[in-house]
Amino acid sequence: MSRVTSRNVNKSNKKNQPNHAKANSVPELLHWRFVVVISAIVLVFVGLSARAVYIQVVDPDLLIKRGDSRTLRTHSNPLHRGLITDRNGQQLAVSVPVRAIWANPKTIAKSIDALKEKAQKDPEFDLTAKLAANAKRWKALAEILGQDLEALKQKVDDPEDTFVYIQRQVSPAMATYVQQLKLAGVHLRDESRRYYPSGEVSAHIVGFTDVDDIGIEGVEKLYNKWLTGSKGSRKIRRDGKGRMVELLEFKEGEKPQDIQLTIDQRIQAIAYKELKQAVQYYRAASGSAIVVAVKTGEILALVNSPSFNPNNRSGVSAHRIRNRAVTDAYEPGSSVKPLAVLSALEFGSADPETIIDTSPGWMHLGGNIVRDSRNYGKIDLTEIIRKSSNMGTSKLALSVPKEFLIDTYYNVGLMSDSGANLLGESNGIFNERNRWSDFELSTLSFGYGISVTALQLARMYSVLGDGGVKRPLSIIKPDEPVESERVISQQTTQHVLQMMESVVQKGGSAEKARIPGYRVAGKTGTSRKAIANGYGDEYVNIFAGVAPVSNPELAVVILINEPKGEHYYAGHTAAPVFADVMAASLQLLNVPPDDKTVPSLATALTTEVVRSQNAG
Numbered sequence: 001m002s003r004v005t006s007r008n009v010n011k012s013n014k015k016n017q018p019n020h021a022k023a024n025s026v027p028e029l030l031h032w033r034f035v036v037v038i039s040a041i042v043l044v045f046v047g048l049s050a051r052a053v054y055i056q057v058v059d060p061d062l063l064i065k066r067g068d069s070r071t072l073r074t075h076s077n078p079l080h081r082g083l084i085t086d087r088n089g090q091q092l093a094v095s096v097p098v099r100a101i102w103a104n105p106k107t108i109a110k111s112i113d114a115l116k117e118k119a120q121k122d123p124e125f126d127l128t129a130k131l132a133a134n135a136k137r138w139k140a141l142a143e144i145l146g147q148d149l150e151a152l153k154q155k156v157d158d159p160e161d162t163f164v165y166i167q168r169q170v171s172p173a174m175a176t177y178v179q180q181l182k183l184a185g186v187h188l189r190d191e192s193r194r195y196y197p198s199g200e201v202s203a204h205i206v207g208f209t210d211v212d213d214i215g216i217e218g219v220e221k222l223y224n225k226w227l228t229g230s231k232g233s234r235k236i237r238r239d240g241k242g243r244m245v246e247l248l249e250f251k252e253g254e255k256p257q258d259i260q261l262t263i264d265q266r267i268q269a270i271a272y273k274e275l276k277q278a279v280q281y282y283r284a285a286s287g288s289a290i291v292v293a294v295k296t297g298e299i300l301a302l303v304n305s306p307s308f309n310p311n312n313r314s315g316v317s318a319h320r321i322r323n324r325a326v327t328d329a330y331e332p333g334s335s336v337k338p339l340a341v342l343s344a345l346e347f348g349s350a351d352p353e354t355i356i357d358t359s360p361g362w363m364h365l366g367g368n369i370v371r372d373s374r375n376y377g378k379i380d381l382t383e384i385i386r387k388s389s390n391m392g393t394s395k396l397a398l399s400v401p402k403e404f405l406i407d408t409y410y411n412v413g414l415m416s417d418s419g420a421n422l423l424g425e426s427n428g429i430f431n432e433r434n435r436w437s438d439f440e441l442s443t444l445s446f447g448y449g450i451s452v453t454a455l456q457l458a459r460m461y462s463v464l465g466d467g468g469v470k471r472p473l474s475i476i477k478p479d480e481p482v483e484s485e486r487v488i489s490q491q492t493t494q495h496v497l498q499m500m501e502s503v504v505q506k507g508g509s510a511e512k513a514r515i516p517g518y519r520v521a522g523k524t525g526t527s528r529k530a531i532a533n534g535y536g537d538e539y540v541n542i543f544a545g546v547a548p549v550s551n552p553e554l555a556v557v558i559l560i561n562e563p564k565g566e567h568y569y570a571g572h573t574a575a576p577v578f579a580d581v582m583a584a585s586l587q588l589l590n591v592p593p594d595d596k597t598v599p600s601l602a603t604a605l606t607t608e609v610v611r612s613q614n615a616g
Helices: 002-058 061-071 104-123 127-143 149-157 172-181 218-222 224-228 265-281 338-347 381-385 389-395 402-413 437-444 456-466 489-503 568-590 600-614
Strands: 072-076 092-102 164-170 186-195 215-217 233-238 244-251 286-293 298-305 353-359 364-366 368-371 377-380 521-531 536-548 554-560
Touching: 072 298, 092 104, 092 172, 104 127, 104 265, 127 149, 149 164, 164 172, 164 186, 186 233, 186 368, 215 368, 218 224, 244 489, 265 286, 265 298, 265 554, 265 568, 286 456, 286 568, 298 568, 338 381, 338 389, 338 402, 338 456, 338 489, 364 389, 364 437, 368 389, 368 437, 377 381, 381 489, 389 437, 402 437, 456 489, 456 536, 456 554, 489 521, 489 536, 521 568, 536 568, 554 568
Parallel strands: none
Antiparallel strands: 072 233, 092 164, 092 186, 233 244, 286 298, 286 554, 353 377, 364 368, 521 536, 536 554
């Protein structure tokens, strides 16, 4: 029994022994796999952590940039350029809303590729018809814009571009038509265009802007920053649905400012009309006209002919755009002869009753000859101005020290800018020298050897008109009166103005400058234009004057450049324009007549009409 039991036990032990070994080997295998898995997981997390550290700490800019591009937006507040108005509030420059047509060539190329891919996937898709319809829409776009179809296609031919303008400043109606074409990649954006209601009348003063609404001429350029202002902006963060979730930054812009000019558009229009007619009638190369309020220095009108339409400058040549009244300098001729008389009176070498002997009508000065058109004999200062005697003004100029004479020219503003701060303004041409010959001083007295602009001449006559008070001219309406200084005694200027009255009276050189009912003081200037090595056969005609003499309000300068035909004296060309411009301006400003020798203005006008008919 015990043997059996022992044998059974041994058998049982032998059976159980292999199972026990197998059981002991299982945990070793599981442990190895566990280590591999854990190691892999750890490596993954380490890699992710390293990547996260690199992205967020070492080089975070890329993701920040990508995130900001999706969520950050900067919105600018739209601005319209400020208004330019005349002294009475009439608009001279306004901004009108327009649209710009632009294209994304990359989007256009992708739309064509999308059609081709769809045709490959769908055999029933009519690619030819789709492309033909698209070509038809592009043709319609080219026709409405007035562009060549092939040139238009070349603009959008580069698939790498993302922005190109097709046409700027199109009207809202045209923009609506383009929108209805539904061309892929063609878009619209808002912008503004400058419009000038006065057209060519005020073009040289106001100027114009380019297609980007930036001033490039005239007041538009001079005060571009003031008129433009600066755009305000808001920087926001938005969510996936486009809603603003955070205001990050707010920048307040500067509001565009309006500008009020000293110009009176009513006078401006009249001056331009009269000047244009005269330039055409006398077949002149050009002309300029300026009207100044003598008591304030404000420019009421400044015009040139020929002019241009600032609303449509296609094909306009550069000489039309030039503001000749402030850029072109001419020898003023006899229009500055009153300064020689004024200098002699102011210095004391002559008085209003002085008699000058101009016989025999000519004289030698340093090998040169100064002469009059004829021998006037002994004449007083009034006759010197009325007859425009070169001999008389020369003797008066030589009767004062040269420094005193030249200072007089400086004092009335002939050798400096006018103060109006107009674009391209010239200071004229004056060759200052240490030594002056008598002949040089003589020619200076009758307007040669010095070149001035029409605007400088207007300033000189405004000084005479305001009793010897000098002030800068202005084109922008000032908030306060400008500074002024007395440069000539009032008594002297009154004497000179009374002498200049004789010029427009019977027997004077400018009877056509007379204005019924008003006392006018003025002076003609007919000078030959300088050329290489002398003077040519072309003339510059000037008439400048003030009115009414009893209490001057306006100074007017008319310049006719190179008139053709038999009339080439200022008394025939510039004087009538002066009369028309001055008369209309005085009436518009309600300046009462001061000519007491005329019973009434109606009688004066009737007499003038009869006189004109008889002359005709």
